[in-house]
Amino acid sequence: MSETTGKKSERFSTVVTVLIAVVSTVIALVASQAAVASGDATEAQHNGVLAKINLERVDGGSWTQIARNRRAFNDYRVNRDLYSLTFDYITQAEAEGSSPLGTRLRLEAAGQLEESNGAYRFIDSGYLIADEAGEYVGLDEPNFINDKRQTAAIYQDIDYDDNFADANRFRTEGLYLGATLFVWFLSLMFLTWAEITKSALRWVWLAAGVLIALGLVAAYVVSGMISALGLG
Amino acid sequence: MSAETEPERRDLFKNSVIVMLTLVSVFAALVTFLQNYASLSSSDLAQRSSFSAVDATGLYFRSGLTAAQGTDVLQRYQEFVQRSVRADTKARALRMGGEAALAAEYDLEADRWRQAADRVATSDPLLAEFGQDLAWYNEELSRDAYREEEKEHTLLEQSRVWSSKANGYVAVLSSLSVALFLAGLSLTLSSRLRYLLALSALGLTLACGAWVLAILFSPVPVVPDEAIERFVEGRIQYTLATSRGEDGSGSLDAFDAALELAPNYGRALFYRSLANTDSTLLAKHLDTQQAIDDARRAIELGNHTSPVYGNLGWLYYLNGQYRSALEHTERALEMSGDDCYLAFNHGLIRLALSQPEAARDAYTVAIDCAQRESSDAVFNYYMDVGVTDLVELAAARPDLGDTLNPAIERLKEALAQVRLYGMLQDAEVEAKFGSISFGGAVDSGDIVQDLASEFPQSATIVYAQLTFENVKPESRWLTRWVLDGEEYLSRAYDSWIYGESGTTWISLYNYGGLTSGTYTLDVFVEGQLVTSGQVTVLPGDLPPMTYFSSTGVGVTISYPTTWNVTDLADNEVSVVAARNPASADFFGVTAWVASTGTDEDVFQLFDLYLDALEQDREGFSAEAREAFTLAERDGWLNYYEYTNASGELIQGALSGVVDADSLLTYIVVIEARDAEWDEQVEMFNVMLERMTIDQ
Numbered sequence: 001m002s003e004t005t006g007k008k009s010e011r012f013s014t015v016v017t018v019l020i021a022v023v024s025t026v027i028a029l030v031a032s033q034a035a036v037a038s039g040d041a042t043e044a045q046h047n048g049v050l051a052k053i054n055l056e057r058v059d060g061g062s063w064t065q066i067a068r069n070r071r072a073f074n075d076y077r078v079n080r081d082l083y084s085l086t087f088d089y090i091t092q093a094e095a096e097g098s099s100p101l102g103t104r105l106r107l108e109a110a111g112q113l114e115e116s117n118g119a120y121r122f123i124d125s126g127y128l129i130a131d132e133a134g135e136y137v138g139l140d141e142p143n144f145i146n147d148k149r150q151t152a153a154i155y156q157d158i159d160y161d162d163n164f165a166d167a168n169r170f171r172t173e174g175l176y177l178g179a180t181l182f183v184w185f186l187s188l189m190f191l192t193w194a195e196i197t198k199s200a201l202r203w204v205w206l207a208a209g210v211l212i213a214l215g216l217v218a219a220y221v222v223s224g225m226i227s228a229l230g231l232g
Numbered sequence: 233m234s235a236e237t238e239p240e241r242r243d244l245f246k247n248s249v250i251v252m253l254t255l256v257s258v259f260a261a262l263v264t265f266l267q268n269y270a271s272l273s274s275s276d277l278a279q280r281s282s283f284s285a286v287d288a289t290g291l292y293f294r295s296g297l298t299a300a301q302g303t304d305v306l307q308r309y310q311e312f313v314q315r316s317v318r319a320d321t322k323a324r325a326l327r328m329g330g331e332a333a334l335a336a337e338y339d340l341e342a343d344r345w346r347q348a349a350d351r352v353a354t355s356d357p358l359l360a361e362f363g364q365d366l367a368w369y370n371e372e373l374s375r376d377a378y379r380e381e382e383k384e385h386t387l388l389e390q391s392r393v394w395s396s397k398a399n400g401y402v403a404v405l406s407s408l409s410v411a412l413f414l415a416g417l418s419l420t421l422s423s424r425l426r427y428l429l430a431l432s433a434l435g436l437t438l439a440c441g442a443w444v445l446a447i448l449f450s451p452v453p454v455v456p457d458e459a460i461e462r463f464v465e466g467r468i469q470y471t472l473a474t475s476r477g478e479d480g481s482g483s484l485d486a487f488d489a490a491l492e493l494a495p496n497y498g499r500a501l502f503y504r505s506l507a508n509t510d511s512t513l514l515a516k517h518l519d520t521q522q523a524i525d526d527a528r529r530a531i532e533l534g535n536h537t538s539p540v541y542g543n544l545g546w547l548y549y550l551n552g553q554y555r556s557a558l559e560h561t562e563r564a565l566e567m568s569g570d571d572c573y574l575a576f577n578h579g580l581i582r583l584a585l586s587q588p589e590a591a592r593d594a595y596t597v598a599i600d601c602a603q604r605e606s607s608d609a610v611f612n613y614y615m616d617v618g619v620t621d622l623v624e625l626a627a628a629r630p631d632l633g634d635t636l637n638p639a640i641e642r643l644k645e646a647l648a649q650v651r652l653y654g655m656l657q658d659a660e661v662e663a664k665f666g667s668i669s670f671g672g673a674v675d676s677g678d679i680v681q682d683l684a685s686e687f688p689q690s691a692t693i694v695y696a697q698l699t700f701e702n703v704k705p706e707s708r709w710l711t712r713w714v715l716d717g718e719e720y721l722s723r724a725y726d727s728w729i730y731g732e733s734g735t736t737w738i739s740l741y742n743y744g745g746l747t748s749g750t751y752t753l754d755v756f757v758e759g760q761l762v763t764s765g766q767v768t769v770l771p772g773d774l775p776p777m778t779y780f781s782s783t784g785v786g787v788t789i790s791y792p793t794t795w796n797v798t799d800l801a802d803n804e805v806s807v808v809a810a811r812n813p814a815s816a817d818f819f820g821v822t823a824w825v826a827s828t829g830t831d832e833d834v835f836q837l838f839d840l841y842l843d844a845l846e847q848d849r850e851g852f853s854a855e856a857r858e859a860f861t862l863a864e865r866d867g868w869l870n871y872y873e874y875t876n877a878s879g880e881l882i883q884g885a886l887s888g889v890v891d892a893d894s895l896l897t898y899i900v901v902i903e904a905r906d907a908e909w910d911e912q913v914e915m916f917n918v919m920l921e922r923m924t925i926d927q
Contacts, residue, residue, distance in 0.1 A: 046279060
């Protein structure tokens with residue numbers, strides 16, 4: 001009887017020892033995966049900031065060009081306004097019988113029109129916005145910026161959203177693995193207690209350790225499936 | 233009995249330690265999770281802070297470009313306004329010569345350019361919404377950038393706290409590993425030492441538990457968006473105030489509001505401290521103690537930067553706490569050795585502590601810094617501000633006696649040497665100068681007359697008498713007039729032409745009238761200060777004025793510095809006019825060839841002008857002409873009034889005189905809105921008195 005009990009006890013101890021070894025190995029694996037996920041999160045976020053820097057660089061160049069366009073457009077529009085304004089006064093001067101003034105103003109108006117046309121040549125005319133009467137009233141700056149971004153995107157990463165989404169995913173994964181690591185340690189704790197307990201209580205500890213471990217494995221499988229099916 | 237009990241005890245001890253080991257391991261796993269969480273949070277916040285920094289940089293860039301565009305439009309607007317003014321001035325001048333038809337054409341021109349200006353005025357927010365206030369416009373454009381910059385700072389601050397938590401957890405983990413080691417070691421021993429080791433392990437674990445709780449519940453500073461909004465508003469108000477030369481007290485309410493929402497908002501504390509910082513010792517009026525408390529709190533909250541320490545050093549100086557001032561200024565200097573203002577403050581504080589040797593070394597560093605790091609203009613600024621601070625310290629601390637004079641002379645001479653030679657250059661000078669006396673006139677023997685140390689606001693010239701000996705002809709010398717701490721006039725000369733010994737004079741003039749204030753005159757020979765003196769122009773009702781000499785018209789007129797001048801001479805008319813851009817104030821002078829050389833010429837031109845006004849303007853009436861002295865000649869004056877195109881009642885006066893030498897008739901037209909006429913009359917009289925005929 002005592003020999004049988006001794007053998008049973010030895011077998012129990014062997015099984016628990018094996019389980020402790022397995023759980024310890026899993027802990028090491030999970031810890032390494034958690035560290036990798038944390039590292040990936042940091043790297044993805046860093047890449048996101050780099051993409052933002054690229055974007056600002058591209059936008060900076062675009063805004064400089066917009067400033068040039070605005071300047072040329074202002075020259076164009078003001079001189080055009082002056083031209084029409086001067087023409088009103090030509091009419092008025094000539095109506096009041098001042099032909100010399102009318103002549104001088106006509107010359108001036110011609111100059112204003114020339115300057116307006118000259119300024120127009122420096123505008124990226126594809127981005128001009130016209131009103132209902134066909135008069136240009138401004139520049140389509142949002143589209144200008146977008147077009148420049150589209151061109152730049154061929155050569156460099158300027159979209160940071162995906163990087164930050166990745167960073168969030170990796171961070172969540174790292175924290176999730178870190179949390180399960182804690183639970184693995186609980187399992188290890190119960191298995192260790194099972195190993196050192198001589199009474200029937202050892203079965204309770206064994207059951208607790210094994211159930212926790214199985215629960216974790218089930219959780220990994222379910223989350224893996226959710227992730228694989230793209231539901232997460 | 234005892235032999236059986238011992239193994240049982242050992243088993244109990246062993247099992248207890250193993251249980252403890254497992255519990256410590258689980259606890260360590262929990263701490264590892266917390267450390268990982270803190271570390272990830274810190275990294276996340278740091279990267280988000282970097283993102284905001286990049287975003288803020290882009291926003292600053294964009295606001296700069298938009299502001300530049302606004303400046304372009306403003307420039308164009310002012311050009312159109314000036315064209316309108318020029319045409320209007322010419323129209324008025326032509327009317328004086330009876331050229332009513334031609335004047336009407338220029339009226340049309342003035343109207344055209346005014347309309348063009350009005351159209352431009354609506355095309356940019358700088359003109360349409362910000363009243364041409366470029367500083368205000370710039371600040372409003374920068375609002376988004378400021379907001380993003382604040383996010384950058386607050387996120388970084390949070391990142392620091394999370395990083396500190398992560399580091400704390402790492403330290404806990406290290407301690408737990410020691411606990412595990414001790415517990416494990418206890419299992420290998422059979423002596424009673426094992427109990428001690430096990431208990432040590434248990435104690436260390438319990439301490440780690442308390443430590444983790446402390447870390448876990450230590451707060452992470454959160455600054456609500458509303459607090460950031462308030463701070464940004466305060467920052468804008470503070471920057472605007474300083475750009476206008478005012479103190480920052482107007483921004484205090486906004487900073488108070490920000491701090492009410494986030495009491496541990498370090499940057500708001502720093503900025504409130506700045507807003508409560510006086511720039512000068514003698515004019516101290518802000519809450520210095522509050523500023524000190526805020527700066528100290530900002531440092532406690534982790535804002536260990538050179539601006540905070542530097543400003544705190546200055547605040548302690550203002551408060552007379554020189555030891556603390558020195559400590560904090562030196563701390564700031566350690567961080568930012570190239571920030572020259574700190575080096576100057578360092579020297580100043582050393583002198584306040586009666587440490588002249590250390591102060592000399594500090595000023596050597598300061599002057600070197602200013603020369604190395606600054607443009608000539610900023611170098612001059614540093615020297616002048618340095619002198620002003622020293623002069624104020626001397627006034628506030630009479631007990632320091634003459635100990636400040638060497639430093640004052642040194643700063644002045646450094647400026648003079650750089651001005652004369654382009655570098656610091658010490659030289660032995662044998663020349664001796666006596667003290668300077670000031671006067672309002674000079675006689676034929678070059679002796680200054682009407683000696684005084686104070687002059688009325690009407691003064692246009694002040695003479696300074698110099699007495700000297702042993703001055704070599706090849707000496708390079710420089711005179712420098714400083715008005716209330718800022719350079720007013722400086723002249724450098726390559727040689728001395730007044731003999732080895734004797735007297736001579738130099739003068740300070742402004743035909744528009746000397747600006748009120750206290751002038752310090754310094755005379756340098758070979759970069760060494762040889763004499764110095766002070767003279768005061770008393771305040772009065774007149775605004776700061778300047779002058780303009782028109783070669784076309786042949787007169788010099790004086791006018792307020794805020795007015796604009798139009799000077800034109802062509803085959804139709806010669807006119808010079810000064811006008812207030814903010815009102816209808818007008819002061820114009822025309823010159824006409826006299827036909828008789830008598831007063832009849834004046835009367836004829838008066839009549840032509842008044843007739844033209846009567847014809848063109850509503851509500852015209854004129855008084856009888858009266859005798860009047862103009863440009864020190866006997867002339868005439870004729871008041872009139874009319875209603876302009878805008879429906880405003882305009883008061884005016886014509887003044888005229890014939891210059892017998894040149895056979896030219898000069899006509900002056902003065903106009904102002906009826907409501908402003910009385911308050912402007914005194915200034916118009918001064919402008920008439922100061923007008924001179926040059927040809």
